[in-house]
Amino acid sequence: MGSLPDLDNPWRISTVVPATPRDDRNAAFQLNTMDLLVKLHYIRLVFLFDSLAAGGLSIYELKKPMFPLLDPYAHVSGRIRRSESGRPFIKCNDAGVRIAESRCDRTLQEWINDNRNGVVEGLVHDHVLGPDLAFSPLVFVKFTWFKCGGLSVGLSWAHVLGDAFSAFKFISKWSQLLGGQALPKSLHMPNLPEPQISPNSISEDPPISIQGANIVGEYWLPAKDKDLATHSFHITSEQLHHLVMVTSNQISYTTKKTSSYFDFISALLWKCIANIGDQNSGPKVVTICTSKTNRPENEFPTNDFLVFSKIESDFWVGKREISELVKLIAENKVVENPEIEKIVENDEGKEDYIVYGAKLTFVDLEEANAYDGVRLNGQKPIMANCAFHGVGDQGVVLVLPSPEDNDLDGGNGRIVTVSLPRDELDQLKDKLGGEWGIH
Structure with missing residues (x-):
């Protein structure tokens, strides 16, 4: 698999926090059973855009929608803590998500040709939680510019936050904000439908x-x-x-x-x-x-x-x-x-x-x-x-x-x-x- 040599700096990492500071920085988001089940897993998404799509977009413009996006996603910018019993939860302390920037000395087409296996490695920040959970971001977003002007958007999402569909929707909301669409003031808590299964299939x-x-x-x-x-x-x-x-x-x-x-x-x-x-x-x-x-x-x-x-x-x-x-x-x-x-x-x-x-x-x-x-x-x-x-x-x-x-x-x-x-x-x-x- 091809490497990703940087034209300027090997890495540039910054932090984005919610646009509106929380009144209660000690608020806790309680993780439920399914969250705890998948806490050792991570979801990694990559989206490749050509130079037409990425044209004129600076890192400032790419980061700007993240600030208001994190307002309804407050727990996404929190950090893992443990209760006295040892049960993990998320402290909603506005510690933020990480933004990584990188440059590749290949064109986008050269990268695709060199990586026919289509995997996401190199285009997504290789992040896991730990060793100090209190300081480990739950989300990394990585922007990689190619020599041709193309752009990769890579999301590393701790599964404890939500499933792959939740990760897709998070980055989709970011792109909608980037495109000038309004963000809902609040997100709907799931009203779970009953699974369509027969009793003998449980x-x-x-x-x-x-x-x-x-x-x-x-x-x-x-x-x-x-x-x-x-x-x-x-x-x-x-x-x-x-x-x-x-x-x-x-x-x-x-x-x-x-x-x-x-x-x-x-x-x-x-x-x-x-x-x-x-x-x-x-x-x-x-x-x-x-x-x-x-x-x-x-x-x-x-x-x-x-x-x-x-x-x-x-x-x-x-x-x-x-x-x-x-x-x-x-x-x-x-x-x-x-x-x-x-x-x-x-x-x-x-x-x-x-x-x-x-x-x-x-x-x-x-x-x-x-x-x-x-x-x-x-x-x-x-x-x-x-x-x-x-x-x-x-x-x-x-x-x-x-x-x-x-x-x-x-x-x-x-x-x-x-x-x-x-x-x-x-x-x-x-x-x-x-x-x-x-x-």
Whole structure:
């Protein structure tokens, strides 16, 4: 992967605080159970803009909307503290978010050509919480200028603040302010809908979607045994339609009607990963992460919409048809949230867990507003991506929207960002490229 040498200074870091100082700098934002569950994970977003979109924008103009943005997002500029019982919370002390500036001696197109894996490293500040939580920012925004005048906007968002949809909405609100739109005076606290699940699809067994974790020193980061690498695959709309067409012939009308593109992509990746290495050791149990629907536009950041489900197969996945896995994913999800929340709440967030990568985890981000939601000078990003940090050894697969393809149908494919042990990822690239032409 190409480096990011700076033309001037290696780093320039500053702090942005809310435009309106809080009356009570000791106010506390209480973290709920789902927040505490994901506290070792981080969400990293990148948006790449060409010189037309970035033209005329100075660092002053890019930073200016952040000040009023943080008024309704007061806890985002706070810092982690612990209560007397040891339970973490956020002190809303207006300590601010960090802004990092960098310059690259390549053009934007050269960067894309040199980084065909599409990962976000280098364009997002590599931040985690700790070792001194009281001084660790929860958010970093990094602006990187390319030699051609293009610009990268990179967001590193502590998952404890909210899920990936919350992170997308945060940076989307920033771009709306930058474009002259008004910001709502307040954000809606989530009015959570009941999940659309049947009673027999709720697990009463100990959850397999989470596992206890050891952390790296005093950092909120899980220690790992394996060297994980990340790669983003682009599935074009033509390839996506082909996958659905060849698979749909083998599934019932009911399954086809209730299945999403996410289900088909997850089934394909599950089968391919199961065929890597020892042919009897592929994952028979996976985690599916989805989000409850009907999220409000001006939603307060939250993790409460996350739904973690397990899917268990009683057969070796690598030998089965993709259609069988599509049916499993669409119809056999067993929600584990009640059991997970019970475990985390009983220890008041003092214990450490991982959920992404505890088992092979598929995350549905198809509805993320990555292209229409974030604009500079009215222009969409030419590329957007998301990756998770703090992933467990079993790996994670994120399914995101892609920019509009140049196919005749003008449809949209998907970006599939995969983090796996490095040797497994190399084999997955060979399988997807050789058998499906997906790179």
